Amino acid sequence: MMQRARTLFLLVGLMLSANARAAWEVNMPEGVTAISRSIYDLHMTIFLICVAIGVIVFGVMFYSIFAHRKSRGAKPAQFHDSTLAEVAWTAIPFIILVLMAIPATKTLIEIYDTDEADIDIKITGYQWKWQYEYLGEDVSFFSNLNTSKEQIYNLRAKSPEYLLEVDEPLVIPVGKKVRFLVTAADVIHSWWVPDLAVKRDAIPGFINEAWTRIEEPGIYRGQCAELCGKDHGYMPVVVDARTEEDYQAWLAEKKAEAAKIRELTSKDWTLEELVAKGEPVYNKVCAACHMPGGQGMPPVFPSLKGTPMVTSKDMIGAHVAIVMNGKKGSAMQAFAGQLSEVDLAAVITYERNAWGNNTGEMVTPKQILEFKETGEFKAGL
Numbered sequence: 001m002m003q004r005a006r007t008l009f010l011l012v013g014l015m016l017s018a019n020a021r022a023a024w025e026v027n028m029p030e031g032v033t034a035i036s037r038s039i040y041d042l043h044m045t046i047f048l049i050c051v052a053i054g055v056i057v058f059g060v061m062f063y064s065i066f067a068h069r070k071s072r073g074a075k076p077a078q079f080h081d082s083t084l085a086e087v088a089w090t091a092i093p094f095i096i097l098v099l100m101a102i103p104a105t106k107t108l109i110e111i112y113d114t115d116e117a118d119i120d121i122k123i124t125g126y127q128w129k130w131q132y133e134y135l136g137e138d139v140s141f142f143s144n145l146n147t148s149k150e151q152i153y154n155l156r157a158k159s160p161e162y163l164l165e166v167d168e169p170l171v172i173p174v175g176k177k178v179r180f181l182v183t184a185a186d187v188i189h190s191w192w193v194p195d196l197a198v199k200r201d202a203i204p205g206f207i208n209e210a211w212t213r214i215e216e217p218g219i220y221r222g223q224c225a226e227l228c229g230k231d232h233g234y235m236p237v238v239v240d241a242r243t244e245e246d247y248q249a250w251l252a253e254k255k256a257e258a259a260k261i262r263e264l265t266s267k268d269w270t271l272e273e274l275v276a277k278g279e280p281v282y283n284k285v286c287a288a289c290h291m292p293g294g295q296g297m298p299p300v301f302p303s304l305k306g307t308p309m310v311t312s313k314d315m316i317g318a319h320v321a322i323v324m325n326g327k328k329g330s331a332m333q334a335f336a337g338q339l340s341e342v343d344l345a346a347v348i349t350y351e352r353n354a355w356g357n358n359t360g361e362m363v364t365p366k367q368i369l370e371f372k373e374t375g376e377f378k379a380g381l
Contacts, residue, residue: 028040028043028194029194029195031194031195031196031197032195032196032214032215032216032218032220033195033196033197033212033213033214033215034213034215035110035111035197035211035212035213036195036196036197038107038110039107039111039197040197041103042103042104042107045100045103046100046104049096049099049100053096111197112209113211114179114209114210114211116177117177117178117179117211118176118177118178119134119172119173119176119177119178119179120134120135120136120178120179120181121133121134121135121170121172121178121179121180121181122135122181122183123170123180123181123182123183123191123202124183124184124185124202125182125183125184125185125186125189125190125191125202125224125228125235126142126184126185126186126333126338127186127187127228127229127231127333128145128224128228128229128231128232128234128235128288129142129143129144129145129235130142130143130170130191130235130237131143131185131338132168132170134251135181137251137255138255138258139251139254139255139258140258141168141254142168142338143166143167143168143169143170143237143238144166144167144168144284144285145163145165145166145167145234145235145236146165146166146167147159147161147162147163147165147234152234161221163233163234163236164221164223164236164238165236165238166236166237166238167284169219169238169239169240170237170238170239170240171240171242171247171250171251172212172214172239172240172241172242172247173241173242173243173244173247173248174214174215174216174217174241174242174243174244175213175214175215175244176213176244177211177212177213178211178212178213179209179210179211180198180200180209180210180211180212181207181208181209182200182201182202182207182208182209182210183202183203183204183205183206183207183208184202184203184204185204185333185337186204186333187204187228187229188201188202188203188204188226188228189201189202189224189226189228189235190202190224190225190226191210191222191224191225191237192222192223192224192225192237193220193221193222193237193239194222195220195221195222196212196214196220196222196239197212198210198211198212199225201226202226214239214241216241217241217242217243217246218241219238219239219240219241220238220239220241221236221237221238221239222236222237222238222239223235223236223237224236224237231288261340261342264342264365265340265341265342265365265366265369266365266366267365268364269345269362269364269365271349271353271360271362274345274346274349274350274362274363274364275346275349275350275353275354277342277343277346277350278343278345278346278347278348278349278350278351279350279354281339281343281346281347281350282347282350282351282354285335285338285339285347286347286351289301289331290302290303290304293305293355294351294354294355300330300331301331304351304355304357305355305356305357306355306356306357309322310351310352310357310359311352311357311359313359313361316352316361316363316377316379317376317377319348319351319352320348320363320367320368320371320377321371321377323335323344323347323348324336324344324368324371324372336372340365341365341366341368341369341372342365344363344365344368345362345363345364345365345367345368348363349361349362349363367379
């Protein structure tokens with residue numbers, strides 16, 4: 001008995017301690033935008049109305065059970081067909097629902113008012129990354145998980161932003177209305193940032209709209225909220241809200257990067273340069289399926305080490321085609337729209353010369369550009 005009492009005492013102490021209660025965040029976040037606060041206020045209003053209804057209903061019920069129990073000699077009343085009672089229990093809930101619908105409708109109208117946006121950003125979900133395209137600005141990039149494999153496999157200490165960090169965040173200015181056009185290229189995803197009160201499904205072939213206007217600079221994190229495949233948990237969202245000056249500086253830098261990539265397409269590359277550039281591209285976009293050593297995970301993800309596809313000179317065109325266009329009915333994605341001509345040429349060249357393949361063959365950005373235009377691979381460009 002003493003042991004049970006001691007155990008119960010320890011459990012109560014843990015429940016009441018600050019450390020134990022620190023993670024008991026059961027309510028939704030208030031957010032950092034006007035619309036997120038409107039949603040929070042609506043949530044709390046409806047919640048308090050429901051609490052009040054529950055207190056009244058259960059209060060009357062428990063009082064009736066206690067005050068009219070059999071031990072006190074209460075006798076059940078015999079009545080039926082009370083028109084007044086039927087009107088009351090129909091009219092009162094109707095009035096309550098109407099009163100709840102007024103603020104809910106106002107908030108919903110505000111949520112879906114995407115007109116007169118200052119910036120339009122197209123968001124495309126891929127397995128398992130996001131593409132951000134700033135419409136009218138000639139800026140587009142992919143955002144990938146930046147948590148290392150060593151942390152995921154518990155070989156290194158985890159950072160505070162474990163699984164919520166990316167290599168390229170979505171950068172937007174504060175004080176501007178930003179419209180998001182959300183879609184997907186493969187399966188259903190869901191772009192969700194709780195602090196912004198934005199959650200939109202990304203569905204292939206459809207475009208869903210959302211918007212935000214952030215008031216203060218900061219980093220806001222979210223995740224894909226749809227079960228989109230085996231690496232669903234490795235698809236975070238990071239929004240970097242900056243001042244207008246910082247945003248314009250970042251935008252100019254991204255435009256300069258895009259111009260530089262276009263220039264690199266016409267450069268005469270060496271085999272060593274392409275292999276060196278292709279290795280980090282492979283590790284970022286290919287290694288998750290085909291493994292860092294190229295051995296793959298057959299039969300779903302075939303090996304790239306010593307296989308005819310990447311070692312036979314006669315199959316170099318097929319190698320380019322499958323990287324560019326993917327393979328229907330398999331997990332192999334089409335990377336033609338995901339990577340630049342330089343990155344495509346580099347990663348294909350790397351695959352043909354890594355892990356002992358050593359073909360000495362290279363694919364140039366000019367050949368990739370020609371393939372995009374004609375649909376055919378031409379050697380010697």
